[in-house]
Amino acid sequence: MNALMLASDITKRPVVTLGGEAVAQVRDVVFDGHAGRVSGFTLSGRGLFSGPLRQALPWEAVSSLGPHAVMIHDETAFESRDEVADSAEAANGHVLGARVLTDTGTDLGHVTDVVIEVTASQALVAGYEIAPAKSLGPHGRTVFIPLARTIAVSGEALVVPAAVADYMMDDLSALEKAIPEFRSRMSGKEA
Template sequence: MSTLLLASEITGRPVVTLGGEAVARVKDVVVDGRAGRVSGFTLSGLGLLSGPKRRALPWEAVSSLGPHAVMIQDETVFRNRDEVADAAEAADGSIFGARVLTDVGTDLGQVTDVVIEVTASQAVVAGYEIAATAAPARKRHSVFIPLARTIAVSGEALVVPAAVADFVSDDLAALHKAIPEFRSHMSGKKP
């Protein structure tokens, strides 16, 4: 079973040990774009004036990611921030604000959030929330698209297959249903 979450929904969640002690907050979700998965989280302190921590939480050390908290065994699982974040950030940069263009030149919109599919063992990028242009927007300004094999990435745009436009969803529940259909369509197999 899997759950879809927005990266922005995870940001700010407390990091809690299995003993029940809140030890940090999620500052940012670190995505390894090449692998298409969450590699971990940068952290901040718990207090109102607390800044970023020099430690980070690798995904492998997460016991569970629940609706209200990120659970860990204990604080010994934290790593240096550089070990978790720098390699992924250097390789990918930020895709927030990038235009999403199809390989036939259609501008679908601008990335506003990353959709993460969380299972018991992994967290992978499953799609994007985009501020849509008029073409796929239907009645909403913000829509969701499944993650496609990205043909090209620059600091300004993601180029994706044109078929993505046929699987635009109005909400995460509809996207959850559209993802396997899109994957089947792209692989040439029937769902």
């Protein structure tokens, strides 16, 4: 089963062993920008005064990512924070705040969150939540756009095909329904 979720909704989710012990909580989602996938999570301790941990959780060690917790076999799943986070940062994994521009030069807005498609074996970037540019309509609301497979990402801008503008959706369920048609269109097939 595939599910769409926002990266911001995953933060603060408990990390729980299959034995039922809550061992950490998600601090940040770490992305591999080139591969378009989640590479892992930085962690913080459990409790009010707990700070960041020196350990992180690589995606490969996640048993499942559900609506209420991240499940792992046990604490041996943790790795050095540097091994999980540094590789993604080197791949320019930062997109929050980046301007979204079409390949025809239209400003769609700026990225406010990342939409993740979680399957049984991986977590892929499926799209973005954006605050639309003033020229596109009422300001102050957010919309969702699907991720194009071929995309340019820098710290300042996300360049997407102009067709993305045809698939701007008001909610995640509408985006989930639109993604297969968008992917088909981008692969050269008409849905």
